[in-house]
Amino acid sequence: MPKKASRKSAEAATPALLADPAGWGFDTRCVQGGYAPGFGEPRILPIIQSTTYKYDDIDHVNRIMTLQEFGHKYSRTSNPTVAGFEARMNLLEGGTAAVATASGQAANLLAIANLVRSGDHVLAAAQLYGGTFTLLNSTLGKFGVTASFFDPEAPADEIEKLVRPQTRLILGETIGNPGLAVLDFEKLSGIAKAHGIPFLVDNSLATAWLCQPFQFGANIVTYSATKYVDGHATSIGGVVIDGGNFDWTNGKFPDFTTPDPTYNGVVYAEKFPQTAFLIKARAQFLRDFGGCLNPMNAFLFNLGLETLHLRMPRHGENALRLAHFLGQHPKVAWVNYPGVNPVGKQRIARYFRHENGSGILTFGIKGNLDAVRRFVKRLRVAALVVHVADVRTGVLHPASSTHAQMNEQELLAAGIPPDMIRVSVGIEDITDLIADFDQALT
Numbered sequence: 001m002p003k004k005a006s007r008k009s010a011e012a013a014t015p016a017l018l019a020d021p022a023g024w025g026f027d028t029r030c031v032q033g034g035y036a037p038g039f040g041e042p043r044i045l046p047i048i049q050s051t052t053y054k055y056d057d058i059d060h061v062n063r064i065m066t067l068q069e070f071g072h073k074y075s076r077t078s079n080p081t082v083a084g085f086e087a088r089m090n091l092l093e094g095g096t097a098a099v100a101t102a103s104g105q106a107a108n109l110l111a112i113a114n115l116v117r118s119g120d121h122v123l124a125a126a127q128l129y130g131g132t133f134t135l136l137n138s139t140l141g142k143f144g145v146t147a148s149f150f151d152p153e154a155p156a157d158e159i160e161k162l163v164r165p166q167t168r169l170i171l172g173e174t175i176g177n178p179g180l181a182v183l184d185f186e187k188l189s190g191i192a193k194a195h196g197i198p199f200l201v202d203n204s205l206a207t208a209w210l211c212q213p214f215q216f217g218a219n220i221v222t223y224s225a226t227k228y229v230d231g232h233a234t235s236i237g238g239v240v241i242d243g244g245n246f247d248w249t250n251g252k253f254p255d256f257t258t259p260d261p262t263y264n265g266v267v268y269a270e271k272f273p274q275t276a277f278l279i280k281a282r283a284q285f286l287r288d289f290g291g292c293l294n295p296m297n298a299f300l301f302n303l304g305l306e307t308l309h310l311r312m313p314r315h316g317e318n319a320l321r322l323a324h325f326l327g328q329h330p331k332v333a334w335v336n337y338p339g340v341n342p343v344g345k346q347r348i349a350r351y352f353r354h355e356n357g358s359g360i361l362t363f364g365i366k367g368n369l370d371a372v373r374r375f376v377k378r379l380r381v382a383a384l385v386v387h388v389a390d391v392r393t394g395v396l397h398p399a400s401s402t403h404a405q406m407n408e409q410e411l412l413a414a415g416i417p418p419d420m421i422r423v424s425v426g427i428e429d430i431t432d433l434i435a436d437f438d439q440a441l442t
């Protein structure tokens with residue numbers, strides 16, 4: 001928690017820069033990163049269930065309100081428990097600062113809104129979570145922000161043809177939900193760099209345990225913390241992390257280089273060279289949109305992170321074994337899992353920290369939609385849920401649920417055939433899962 005930092009400048013004191021001085025390994029960061037209790041203080045990140053913070057003089061409050069000094073003032077823009085969680089997420093990703101939000105949707109909205117104005121354009125991989133697709137394809141359009149979608153496997157020159165003078169962002173998901181394509185980071189970051197636009201990666205389904213997108217040219221990373229960060233299906237939340245590696249002064253982003261009259265004329269790119277994106281997002285958009293994470297959920301996410309490095313390998317091992325089993329089953333038409341398909345394996349070898357494809361796989365059942373209905377009804381260990389990344393195994397039929405808003409063409413572009421069943425493989429005994437899928441299929 002940034003408690004000892006109250007006399008430092010706003011940038012120097014953001015939780016992000018309170019990095020562990022010892023340069024801990026990933027697992028230690030999962031367990032202890034971001035919160036360093038002093039003598040007699042709670043060992044566990046405490047839940048500070050307070051909207052409000054007390055000050056002694058009006059000048060101190062003024063310095064905080066005008067971004068001259070960091071301090072919690074009101075929990076819509078920061079809170080000590082939330083700051084502890086943000087700091088840990090930032091350490092795991094290797095960014096310069098993080099802000100937590102009320103949901104993954106709020107995280108993507110916050111990140112995009114922080115970059116665009118009416119008239120601007122966003123370029124997005126077509127394999128996206130359905131909510132992100134509707135945000136870009138429908139809702140943001142009402143505010144004058146348009147989006148184009150590209151096949152993430154298309155050659156760079158084809159994707160580049162979609163870049164316009166007004167394009168302000170290119171984005172994709174590390175592992176597309178539910179198409180499961182692993183991003184070609186080098187190709188997309190190359191396009192972003194060539195056009196002076198930031199590259200945003202939604203890392204929800206991979207997590208930093210598998211992939212750290214800043215190492216491969218991402219400038220902003222977002223999360224639905226609701227997924228593997230929580231891991232236990234208890235809480236909704238999100239995170240935006242700043243890579244501190246984009247030049248906001250390249251002429252395309254005047255909101256970063258001209259005075260913000262709502263903060264006494266602060267110029268974000270000048271005052272906060274490493275964390276301009278994040279401080280502007282927090283200062284302007286958490287203030288104006290709301291969308292903040294509550295301390296209870298930050299506490300639960302923080303607890304979730306403490307076992308991330310133990311859960312992720314098990315999710316991956318179980319998913320790989322279930323993928324092999326389904327691949328040989330006579331009632332199964334096809335199986336897709338990044339850990340077994342050739343392109344997925346190649347990208348995993350290049351970009352992932354472990355030879356593992358996360359816990360999500362998809363498959364098709366031979367027969368019509370009734371075969372899907374029967375299969376889902378018969379499951380006993382796995383359950384039909386609108387969720388992924390839980391320790392319990394869940395299944396879903398995306399075409400009739402999370403992606404029901406898409407037409408057939410959009411579904412196919414998003415990598416969602418009508419018979420697709422998405423499985424979020426949990427950490428139960430794999431023998432029980434295989435037996436369950438076998439009896440439900442046959």
Ligand SMILES: Cc1ncc(COP(=O)(O)O)c(C=O)c1O
Binds near residue numbers: 105129131205
């Ligand atoms: C990749 C991805 N990003 C964002 C979201 C939205 O997150 P939330 O449900 O926490 O709002 C989801 C939800 O499934 C997702 O899968």
